[in-house]
Amino acid sequence: MTSLIQTWKALREKGIMGINQRNADYILKYNNRRLYPLVDDKILTKQKAIEAGIHVPELYGIVRTEHDIAQIGTILNNHRDFVIKPAQGSGGDGITVIADRYDEQRFKTVSGRLITLPEIEYQLSNIITGLYSLGGMRDSAIIEYRVKPDPIFKSISFEGVPDIRIIVLMGYPVMAMLRLPTRQSNGKANLHQGAIGVGIDLSTGRTLNGTWLNEKIDRHPDTDNHVSGIILPDWQKFMHLAASCYELVGLGYIGVDLVLDQEKGPLILEINARPGLNIQIANDTGLYQRTSKVEAHLAKQKSAGLKDSIEQRILFSQQNFAIKS
């Protein structure tokens, strides 16, 4: 019992945010429920992002009805590789990644399996009848650009595409994490399924130590390479994209998921209105420790009648949350 109380106090001291605190003080306070559809439906997010000129994977086409499935041939005509995913899916279910075209009727997946056009049509019909959406509601399928992960990640990930999660409070990036797929997570960058989370220094884009299923680790279990000390290229652009998502969707407390494409650089994949708390273990830092600083700064700005621009917000975060190496 006393050790529990000590643990409690120690966590408080480190500024670790718990679920109750996140729900009461951040999600309920900063996120207007009315705006949730903007982030829950990936088509809406994408459209808003394109309007605002924010970089997202290029949209090849949307399949909304059974009738649309017949047109899939024309949508796919000009593309050798692409991704099919449900607009309102979760946890990476129902995503098909096509790496190359084999001939007119057949395609190759990333793992090298051949898949025919009728199989793709069946997959599309599954998506739109709601097989992968929450509660079985009707859904739409998105066909979009296939992200080719930057070679920098080759040594520290297993299949799949690593992504970068940045928590943004009122437009101020507060914490970032690189998520690396493992054999256990089946190539998915989902921490619940066994992917690794690696903390990132906001000021330099340098990776820190990692977390794997609530434990701290420092090497990738599949490749055995150290995950720390890697400088992510284009880091300022990542920060800029994440910070601009506040203006994009109007939600005050979000987790922005980004990827680093070999050719197109940083792209926004999706936005999460209820970001998880494991990012704290990856960074070995409490979220509340940082969010309280941002809130204090916001209060000061408000009383002075000022409003920070995106650049000023990024500067604030990088000055205040830098990690000394």
Add this chain to the structure above:
Amino acid sequence: MRSLSIHLKILIAIFLLLGLTIIGYQIVVLKTPVTEKQVDDLWTIDAKISFDVRGTKPVKVQFYIPPKLEPYTIANELFLAKNYGQIIDESQLDSRHVTWSARKITGKQTLYYRLNLTKRHNDEKATLSNSKGITWREPIAIKGPDQLAVDALVNEIRSKSSNIATFISTAINLINDNNNDNVNLLLGNNRTIENKAKVIELVLSHAYIPIQKVYTLKLVNSGVQTPSLWIRSYYVDANKKADNSNELVGEWHYFNTQTGNIGLPNDEIVWWIGDNNVLSVDNGINSQVTFSMQKSELTALSLAKLSSANSQGDYSFYSLPLTTQSAYKIMLMIPFGVLIILLLRNIVGINTLGTFTPVLVALAFRETGLYFGLIFFSIIVAIGLSLRSYLEHLKLQMLPRLSIVLTFVVLLIIFVGLFSHKLGFDQGLSITLFPMVILTMTIERLSITWEERGGAFAFRVAIGTLVTASMAYAVMGFEPFTYFVFTFPAILLILIAFMLAMGRYRGYRLTELFRFKALLS
């Protein structure tokens, strides 16, 4: 944010103050007992009389009410018949009836009679009744084959019995024997208890033994009950004759019409005696009586007396009809089940299926019993989920797949119920509509959780749901506590205050202390 928290604090203070004041008033001013002391059983029996009147007519209702027979005493009785004149006729021994009459009555009518009974302690050996009955009667006239059958039966009984008591017992046993041709001839095809009693009376009349029909209710905490039929006869007990040599003391003896056993058990109370129906309504149609019964303790009696003393300003639940009372008792406990779930979810951090499902499961446990319910739920949910994961291979759409699972669950419940019945566990049959609906709902929600968050998480959620449901069940069924809540419902206001405060709880959950432990090393 600041103003919001002040607003909230004021609200919490108001609810807290209101709740405490009302409870304090009940304890200090009304002197309501805080705990339920086990003094003696108090039985409350409600008779609900209903009938329809076509048009507007004068109506006369005759209703038998229990005679004042030992060993029970009537603590008080209550007649609820607005707009009716009321006469209670106690002129005959061993029989009382109330007559309600009114000149102009229209439409559906409902009258209530409530009786509070307690057992009399002091004289244990009290006889049931002091009235005297006749000891001889004329045979009921019959003809032809019936006469022959009765004669044969009387002879058979006489050869198997030694005195009046054994004669009557033997007669009852014979009438209940399905293979006796004479009996079958007399009964015809009608094997109801009423008809058997009639035949018993006929056979006994040919031995010159008079009997009376007695209708009784059993004192069990059962809710609705129908009266059961006994017979009684007045005769001089041969064994008792030695006591008082000069005088022949007759006594009423009661016989079970099913088994022929002599003597009325202590928990049977006589409601009325004789051949008449318990209720007769002039100018009424569809008349019917339902009896319901409930046990409480004597401290509750003082409460009931208190409430009847100042009945105009009284809102205590104890003055409500019994069936409503027991429904309210369950309902009032539901918020406390919800409280347990709130605590376990937000402070401990156990994952459960939704907020309300564990409470519903706990309510279902009330019908099945905790241990049987736990085992039964686990088995059915496990089978349901494994079926679901098999169906996943068939690549079916979500809705048809769920429908298949739910249909299967219904079949499973029926199968397990029958199977456990065969093995001698009757709880299997207690899976009625309510637990079944909850079970199917649980499986559906669990399947969705499985889809969205994976099997391991679904398993954790299922365990969490069962744990919280068991705890909610334990709290909701804790007797002294249910008494307290039912007697002091204002405690719910305090509960609201607490829940409001919980709404702004921002501390860690217990499970998070373990989850984030890695951060402290």
